[in-house]
Amino acid sequence: MSDQDGSAGLEAVLIAHRQQLLRFLDSLGAGDAAEDLLHELWINLHARPTAPIGRPLSYLYRAAHNLMRDRYRSARQARLRDRDWHQLTAPDEIEPGPPAIERAAIARQSLDRADRALMALEPRARTCLRLHRLEGASQKEVAIALGVSLSTVESDLRRAYAALLAAKAELDLE
Structure with a gap:
């Protein structure tokens, strides 16, 4: 079996369990981004050819979980970066009190x-x-x-x- 057969098998499992994976992503807090994450998962399957996977559905759940974790980390880093930038560039918003x-x-x-x-x-x-x-x-x-x-x-x-x-x-x- 070639590398293309491995990703084709995962794609078939992804398509067959699409609704379950969407519900899983939604339960992790993806909300409206669940479709986007599932599409990103599908793209990742095509970008990296894989060997046949013993438990493809478990593999897809783990990959979806990793995508959500990456999204949370990215959002947290963006918030921290924005907060730090705001603190550096914002003028003092609180008027100083009496001495x-x-x-x-x-x-x-x-x-x-x-x-x-x-x-x-x-x-x-x-x-x-x-x-x-x-x-x-x-x-x-x-x-x-x-x-x-x-x-x-x-x-x-x-x-x-x-x-x-x-x-x-x-x-x-x-």
Whole structure:
């Protein structure tokens, strides 16, 4: 049997199992490119004469899988190349924020404002907020620790949150 007989036998198997191979390529994510890949497989069979294959259908599935893998690799490389090119050539799209010294001053001012707002609260409300928000105690645990009802803890937390929101609103207006 000549080399041409090997590729002719594979071509006959490809034609006989065309729909199965298309479904296989589609299951690998080929989508609309499944027909193109199958055509590329057919061209590859004609370009490289082969000896007779013992399991031609398995050979075609493996060749189709390899084509899909090559396509994925090529697409990934193109995305990486485009991303790298964009990073090299694109101007800075994000406007720089205020300098670090200015950001630190703003943060210090915000913290001072929040501290003053909390200091204006009664000590129990400050303690409720500290235990609940900073130390992670549940509202029920805070109520037990302070010897007050759960509704008192909720009320104290509402007052503390309102004071912090008011301090934030003042900063936003400045």
